[in-house]
Amino acid sequence: xxxxxxxxxxxxxxNFKMKMSGSAFVTFGTLARRNVLLRKKPSIFRxxxxxxxxxxxxxxxxxxxxxxxxxxxAIHPDDLNWKNLHIPPSVRKRRVFFLSCFxxxxxxxxxxxxxxxxPWGSFEGPLVLLLINLVVLPVATRSIVxxxxxxxxxxxxxxKMRLSCWFLTLNTIILxxxxxxxxxxxxxxxxxxxxxxxIIDPIWNHxxxxxxxxxxx
Numbered sequence: 001x002x003x004x005x006x007x008x009x010x011x012x013x014x015n016f017k018m019k020m021s022g023s024a025f026v027t028f029g030t031l032a033r034r035n036v037l038l039r040k041k042p043s044i045f046r047x048x049x050x051x052x053x054x055x056x057x058x059x060x061x062x063x064x065x066x067x068x069x070x071x072x073x074a075i076h077p078d079d080l081n082w083k084n085l086h087i088p089p090s091v092r093k094r095r096v097f098f099l100s101c102f103x104x105x106x107x108x109x110x111x112x113x114x115x116x117x118x119p120w121g122s123f124e125g126p127l128v129l130l131l132i133n134l135v136v137l138p139v140a141t142r143s144i145v146x147x148x149x150x151x152x153x154x155x156x157x158x159x160k161m162r163l164s165c166w167f168l169t170l171n172t173i174i175l176x177x178x179x180x181x182x183x184x185x186x187x188x189x190x191x192x193x194x195x196x197x198x199i200i201d202p203i204w205n206h207x208x209x210x211x212x213x214x215x216x217x
Contacts (some may be wrong), residue, residue, distance in 0.1 A: 075152060084149040092148050099144045100163065107170060129171055137167055 111132065141163040150156045 013122060079152050079154050081149075081151060081153055081156075084151055087149050087151075090151060095148045096144065096159070100166075101168065102141055103144070104170065106173065107167065133168060133171060137164060141167070 052105060060203075098214075111129075141160045145156045145159050148159065150159060
């Protein structure tokens with residue numbers, strides 16, 4: 001506000017570059033013109049990196065000045081978060097990226113290894129992971145979205161869903177598979193060493209011999 005008052009009193013400095021920008025609402029008279037403008041699909045290469053919800057509209061012909069406008073659908077006022085208008089999109093992306101990486105490190109390096117190392121982890125570990133997914137994970141995703149401060153409320157809800165799906169997949173599928181592949185060679189080598197040295201549980205040996213006799217009969 002102080003800078004705006006200074007500009008109003010003294011004017012812009014000599015090295016101050018003025019830029020023209022703004023927004024406007026356009027109403028189309030026919031459905032065909034609206035479809036030509038808003039249903040223009042982006043290139044395949046660009047669609048892999050980001051979803052382009054806008055298109056460009058050029059005005060003017062040579063030798064007259066040409067103006068290029070970026071046109072997109074107007075945001076519904078109820079969907080717009082007016083408190084987050086000053087946050088640049090690059091800042092939002094960096095916040096989501098770093099907070100998601102931090103949460104992944106916490107889950108991968110602290111929670112799951114701690115549960116597997118505890119003596120009761122093999123029995124109560126799945127229950128603890130279920131409670132984490134039901135209680136801790138929604139709070140964590142909500143905190144990430146609050147720190148990211150998206151422009152639209154619908155984008156915030158979709159961000160919560162994507163983060164929840166990613167962390168649920170990480171906890172229930174990816175990490176158990178990694179643990180299985182890492183521990184299976186060790187378990188196999190220990191079993192082979194036990195069989196080679198003849199260190200077998202007599203109860204297990206008695207049960208297996210009985211099962212073999214029953215199968216032979």
